[in-house]
Amino acid sequence: MTVHPILAALRRHKAGVTLITLQIALTLAIVCNAVFIIGQRVERVNRPTGMDERNLFLIEQEWIGAPSADDPASIEKLDAMQRSDLATLRNLPDVESVATISSLPLLNSSWTGGVGLKPDQQHGTANAAYYFGDNQMLKTLGLHLIAGRNFAAGEISHRGSRGTGEPPIAIVTKALADKLFPNDSALGKTVYLDGGATPTTIIGVVARMQIPATGRWGNSFAWNSVLQPVRLDASYTRTALRAKPGRLNAAMREARKALFDANPMRVMENQPDIGIGIFPFSEIRARAYRADIGMAILMGVICVILLAVTGAGIVGLTSFWVGQRHKQIGIRRALGATRRDILRYFQTENLMIAGAGVVLGAILAVGLNLWMMQQFAMDRMSLLYVFTGVIALLALGQLAVLAPALRAAAVPPVEATRSV
Amino acid sequence: MFGYYLNLALYSLKRSPVLTGLMVLAIGLGIGASMTMITVLHVMSDDPLPGRSTQLYYPRIDPQPLGRGDTNPHSGDNLTWPDAQNLLRANRAERQAAMSAGSAAVYPVSGDGQPFFVPGHYVTADFFPMFDVPFRAGGGWTREQDQQRARVVVLGADLKRKLFGDAPVLGRTVHLKDADFSVIGVLGAWHPQPKFYADLDHGAFDKDDQFFLPLQTALDLSLAFRGQLSCWGSGGDSRKGPDCTWLQFWVQLATPAKAQAYRQFLDDYWRQQQDHGRFPRPVDARLYDLMSWLAYKGVVPGDVRMQLWLALGFLLVCMINIVALLLAKFLRRSGEISVRRAMGARRRDIFVQLGIESALIGMAGGALGLLVAELGLWSVRQRPDAYAHLAQMDAPMLFGTLALAIVASVLAGLLPAWRACRVPPALQLKTQ
Numbered sequence: 001m002t003v004h005p006i007l008a009a010l011r012r013h014k015a016g017v018t019l020i021t022l023q024i025a026l027t028l029a030i031v032c033n034a035v036f037i038i039g040q041r042v043e044r045v046n047r048p049t050g051m052d053e054r055n056l057f058l059i060e061q062e063w064i065g066a067p068s069a070d071d072p073a074s075i076e077k078l079d080a081m082q083r084s085d086l087a088t089l090r091n092l093p094d095v096e097s098v099a100t101i102s103s104l105p106l107l108n109s110s111w112t113g114g115v116g117l118k119p120d121q122q123h124g125t126a127n128a129a130y131y132f133g134d135n136q137m138l139k140t141l142g143l144h145l146i147a148g149r150n151f152a153a154g155e156i157s158h159r160g161s162r163g164t165g166e167p168p169i170a171i172v173t174k175a176l177a178d179k180l181f182p183n184d185s186a187l188g189k190t191v192y193l194d195g196g197a198t199p200t201t202i203i204g205v206v207a208r209m210q211i212p213a214t215g216r217w218g219n220s221f222a223w224n225s226v227l228q229p230v231r232l233d234a235s236y237t238r239t240a241l242r243a244k245p246g247r248l249n250a251a252m253r254e255a256r257k258a259l260f261d262a263n264p265m266r267v268m269e270n271q272p273d274i275g276i277g278i279f280p281f282s283e284i285r286a287r288a289y290r291a292d293i294g295m296a297i298l299m300g301v302i303c304v305i306l307l308a309v310t311g312a313g314i315v316g317l318t319s320f321w322v323g324q325r326h327k328q329i330g331i332r333r334a335l336g337a338t339r340r341d342i343l344r345y346f347q348t349e350n351l352m353i354a355g356a357g358v359v360l361g362a363i364l365a366v367g368l369n370l371w372m373m374q375q376f377a378m379d380r381m382s383l384l385y386v387f388t389g390v391i392a393l394l395a396l397g398q399l400a401v402l403a404p405a406l407r408a409a410a411v412p413p414v415e416a417t418r419s420v
Numbered sequence: 421m422f423g424y425y426l427n428l429a430l431y432s433l434k435r436s437p438v439l440t441g442l443m444v445l446a447i448g449l450g451i452g453a454s455m456t457m458i459t460v461l462h463v464m465s466d467d468p469l470p471g472r473s474t475q476l477y478y479p480r481i482d483p484q485p486l487g488r489g490d491t492n493p494h495s496g497d498n499l500t501w502p503d504a505q506n507l508l509r510a511n512r513a514e515r516q517a518a519m520s521a522g523s524a525a526v527y528p529v530s531g532d533g534q535p536f537f538v539p540g541h542y543v544t545a546d547f548f549p550m551f552d553v554p555f556r557a558g559g560g561w562t563r564e565q566d567q568q569r570a571r572v573v574v575l576g577a578d579l580k581r582k583l584f585g586d587a588p589v590l591g592r593t594v595h596l597k598d599a600d601f602s603v604i605g606v607l608g609a610w611h612p613q614p615k616f617y618a619d620l621d622h623g624a625f626d627k628d629d630q631f632f633l634p635l636q637t638a639l640d641l642s643l644a645f646r647g648q649l650s651c652w653g654s655g656g657d658s659r660k661g662p663d664c665t666w667l668q669f670w671v672q673l674a675t676p677a678k679a680q681a682y683r684q685f686l687d688d689y690w691r692q693q694q695d696h697g698r699f700p701r702p703v704d705a706r707l708y709d710l711m712s713w714l715a716y717k718g719v720v721p722g723d724v725r726m727q728l729w730l731a732l733g734f735l736l737v738c739m740i741n742i743v744a745l746l747l748a749k750f751l752r753r754s755g756e757i758s759v760r761r762a763m764g765a766r767r768r769d770i771f772v773q774l775g776i777e778s779a780l781i782g783m784a785g786g787a788l789g790l791l792v793a794e795l796g797l798w799s800v801r802q803r804p805d806a807y808a809h810l811a812q813m814d815a816p817m818l819f820g821t822l823a824l825a826i827v828a829s830v831l832a833g834l835l836p837a838w839r840a841c842r843v844p845p846a847l848q849l850k851t852q
Contacts, residue, residue, distance in 0.1 A: 015839060016751075019744035023737055030733045037726075064525050064535050065598055068642040195652070217493075236644065267525055267537050273627065274523050274537055274646070294803055295723050302453070302734055309446050313741040316439055320748035376722045 006349050013321070017353060020317055024357025024393055027310045029364035032389040033372065034299040036381045041292040049105040049285075050173070050208030050223075052142025055096070055243040056281040057252055058104055059089075061259070061268040066235040075160045078233040081263070086134075088262045089239065092254045094247035099136035100231050101240045103129075105210035106288035109275060110218075112211070113194040115172075115180065115226065120197050126179045128172075128224040129211035130193075132232050133240075138171075138206070140242045146174060148187045148204030151229040158231040166193045167228045171204035175223035193226070214288045216377070252278050307396060314400035318346060322408040329408055330415025339409040346405035347398060354397035358390045365389065421769075422776070429777035432753075439749070440781065443742050447785030447828060450738030452792020455813075455821045457728040459793070460800055462817060463810040464625075464720045468612035472552050473710040477671050477679055479507065479686050480706040483662070483699050485652055494621050494717070495650045498665040501639075503693075508544060512685050513671035513678075515546040518635060520667050521618050521646040526631075527595040529583050538579055540631035541618070542638035542645070548574070548605075550672045551617065558590045558605035561634060569637045573601035579630035580606045594631075599641050601633065613810055616710060619647035619668060620717040625806035662698060683707040735828070742781070742832045750774055750840035758845035767841040774837035775830075782829015789825050790818075 010017050063081060067074035082100060089098045103109050111132070114124015131137065135151040148171070155169060170191075177186035190199040209225040211218055243251035256268065256278055270277030272287060286293075322329075329342055369381040433440040467473050481503060482496035499507075504518035522542050525535040547553070548560030561572050573594055580589055580603075589603045614624035633643070639659060651664040658664060673679045686705035693699040708716055750757075757770055793813065800811040813821075 013748075013751075015835070016744055016747050019740050019747065023740045023744065026733065026737045026740065030730070030737070034730065062525065062537070062644075068597070070642075267535060269534075269536070271537060273623075274539060276537060290803075291721075291723060291805060294805075295727070298727060299730065302730055305449060306734055306737060309449070309738055309741055312442050312446075313744060316442060316745045317748050320745075320752050324752050372726070376726055 003348065003352065006345065006352060009325075010349065010352070016317060020313065021353055021357040021360065023310055023313055024354055024397070025361035025364055027306055028358055028361025028386075028389050028393050029368050031303050031306060031392075032361075032365040032385050033368050033381065034303045035389070036369070036385045037378075038296045038299050038303075039385075040379065041296040045289045045292050045296075047210070048208065049210040050143060050206065051105060051281075052242075053281045053285065055245060055248050055251075056141065057241050057243065057248060057255075057279060058107075058281065058284065059239040059241065059255060059259070059268070059278050060236075060275050061266050062236045062276060063263070064265045064267060066265075068235055070160045075158070075233045078160075078235065079158045079231065082231065082233060082237055084262065085237070085259060086239065088258050089241060089255055092251065092258055094244050094251035094254055096242045096244050097136055097140040098242075099133050099140035099240045101133035101137055101141075101238055102131055102232055103212040103238065104141075104240060104281070104284065105212060106214055106284055107212045108214060108288060110212035112213070112218075112221075115176065115224075116192040116195060117180065119192050119199070121192060121195055124195065126176055126224055127221040128176055128226045129213065129218075129221070131209075131225060131227050132230040133227065134231055135229065137227060137240075140240050141209075142242070143209055144207040145171075146205055146207045147185065148202070150204060151227075156229045156231055158233055161232045161234040166196045166198040166200050167230055168198075168200060169203045169229060170200050171206060171227040172202055173206055173209050173223055173225045175208070176225065177202070177205050179224065248280055252280065310393075311396050311400040314350065314397055315404060318350065318401050318404040319407070322346070322404045325408075326411055326415055327418075329411045330413055330418075333411065333413035334416040342409040342411070343405050346401055346408055350397050350401040350405075351394070354394050357397075358393050361393070362386050362390060421772075425773045425776045426780075428773060429780050432777055433780065436749070439745065443745055443781050444784045444788060446738040446741050447782065447825070447832070448788025448792055450735035451786060451789030451821065451825050451828060452796055453731040454728075454735045455789060455793035455817065455824065456796030456800065456811075457724070457731040458820070459797060459813055459817045460724060460807075460811050461720060461728050463812070463814075464614070464724065464807055465714070466613070467711065468614055468616045468714075469551060469710065475672050475674055476550070476710045477513075477673055477682070478708045478710070478713045479669055479671060479682070480708065481686055481690055481699070482701055482704070483665065483693070484650075485700050495648070496665065497621075497717070498619065498648065498650070499667045499669050500662055500665050501660045501667065502662045504667045504669055506689070507669060507671075510685070510689075512682055513673050515550040515672040516670065517544045517547040517550055518667045518669050519543040519547060519617060520635065520638075521622075521629075522633075522638060523644050523646055524596045524631070526579065526583070529592075529594070538630040539627055539646070540576075540633065541629045542633050542635040542643070544635050546672075547617075547632070547670075550670065551612075554608035554610055556606045556608040557588070558603070560605060560632075566634050566636055569640050570634055571599060571601045571637060572604045572634065574605040574607065574632040575603055576607050576628055576630040577609065578628070596631070596633075597641065597643055614714060614719050614807075616714060617668060617670060620714070620719055622647050623806055624714075624717070624719045625810065679707055679709075739828055739832050742829075743835055746778055746781075746833060746836040747839060750836045751843070754840070754843045755849075757840055757843055758849050761843075761845035762849060770841040771837050774840055775833055778833020778837060779826075779829055782825055782832065785829060786822055786825020790821055793821055 066081060067077050086098055086100060089095055102111060111130040112127060113130060115126050115128050116124050134156045135153050138145055138150050159165060172186060180186060180191060181189055186202045186205060189202050191202065193200055208223060211222055211225055241255060267276055365386050372378040373380065480497055483500055483503060484496045508516055508518060520542050523537050523539050526538055527535045545561050545563045545566050556577065560574060561570060565572060589606060592603050593600045594603055611628055615626050618626060647666060649664055649666040659666060673682055683705060687703055690699050690703045690705050797811045797813055801808050
């Protein structure tokens, strides 16, 4: 089939053709970028924290009437209270292991600092988040130790949460180890935390552990974590617990009851906005990513509606054109064109319009991505998204044109002899 | 003629119900989505203190060492305790206050029942008059009481009701954490949104504060603070130290000239501190007015702005869709139009007739758009985001939706009607 008659016919509908081309182009540009954003959000939400998240839960509580000063006596009192709580929890039948810890990945409450290679270094070599806790951290969180060893029970020190002092030993993540010592094993090496002068020796490396912050400011060091063998003493405590497999809910109930039985003077009712309560890790994860998930769903819904509107637009417009050309179709049929010829005609016509639309749309899609990179600090979109979008819209066009084109093919040749 | 055209339009629309429905649906969805997002953006970027906001300023003086704050550009936005004290003492503005968020366990007054945690704020005396905070009873405290570390508290309306019911409370005692406080005031309705005076990096649309205490008292009693505490140097996490930023600070300055003078004062303060070996960065004191401060702190999340652009793009596609469909529809009626033209109708008559038809679609679409927008806002309110409860349509937004619908439909109908009324009648009639 030659395209010349199609072009000639289209020239008589300049405005309509331009509009539908524009619509296809804009749809392609928006859908490509929206799907790209959905993909990014899904990737972000699915990145593993490095922990074994099943059966993991967190207790955040505050004692009432506990000492709040920073003097040694108060700190000892608080430490005794904390150790007593830990012992209570470790005795529970459905609890596998218990660790005191200053924060958790995705909790968005963090201690961060610079890790340097020399003492009194103004600029840290790498930024990192600190986790303070005891020797049960690795086991309870399910972290994967790939080199060196865990802390021993006797190596855990304790201090007030406002105190200072860098510990003599620490465990770091592989990401941080590679950043600090790119050509060498980090094990046994000395680092200086927070621009201090006290050396800290790396005794272990874990495969992966995300930092608590999920905001954009943490993106540059999302995998740089330092585990410090320090039990922080304050009237507010965080404790991570691993329930025995399948016993998560039971363990959470037991923990709440046991802690209240041991000492009722505490606040532990769930109030996630001020960081108090007992939460399964799945809930902490959902809280951290709810905006991303909401955004992905919204983008998805808009994409589907947009494609439906554009598809319906093509159906409507082609239907009009078929209706308008009834007589001409009849004439062509009478002159010997087969039904298939008529069908092909409308399919080819749609392919040409959609083809022009997707070419323009691909340019718009890339342009929109560049604009969003400036405005919203987006990443560069892979051309694969544009390519897939092009195929999808061409397919949508063919699908939408099918019904009106079939109707056109069904026009009988006798139509040519009828007037008006 | 108008009634006749209306009838013609209704007849024409009824002849192709599916297509009419499609056009109304497209314009309704487009307008509904756009208005939902415009409303969300509108309430989020609203002025939290209309009337007073132009006089309120946030001084930004950054005491951090060079190179710090690479990971978080906002880590130098808060003040240290000594700097806040110095600015308060200098007293160069009409009013000035330092503040920080906190939370405390509150004991039920009756003595039985579990204590519970509520969010509050630790502030200095000028906070209340400076922000024009309405009181239902009593009032704030004085600068002298700040210095004396007075054990006084101002309660939010909700906490007052929870603790005391409807009984008068002035002078009564509330037990917070491990100290007694005397109630000297109860707030009226005060819900500035965003909560501009708080640490905006940690929840700009938080719940209302339920108590206010003198800042010095809170420090003395080691009450729990919330928000970012950013420290450097070897002094540890000491709130009173010169190496920890954590306080928010606001000043009231009546005229731009005074603001200019205050900025100058901040620069001088920076230099003066440099003489004492502090503030190693080059002198760069900033003074943000309230609305600029909100913009600088990025109170409206990027996601929300992105969603607005998405909705507007969606509306644009819907509009193009309708223009194309109306154009095809009108041009298909070229024969009918030509007959009318041949019988003496002017172009203007045809234009009006077709214009009424597209306006009808626009009005139906606008009505549907209002419904969709209400539905959209309802779904936003179901979201767990802190700003969700703000998503309400107000009068300007309601009129905005209607105006948008009418403008959109008139624009959509304009081109097709114009094209149709220019159809040459003789040619059409001849080909029939």
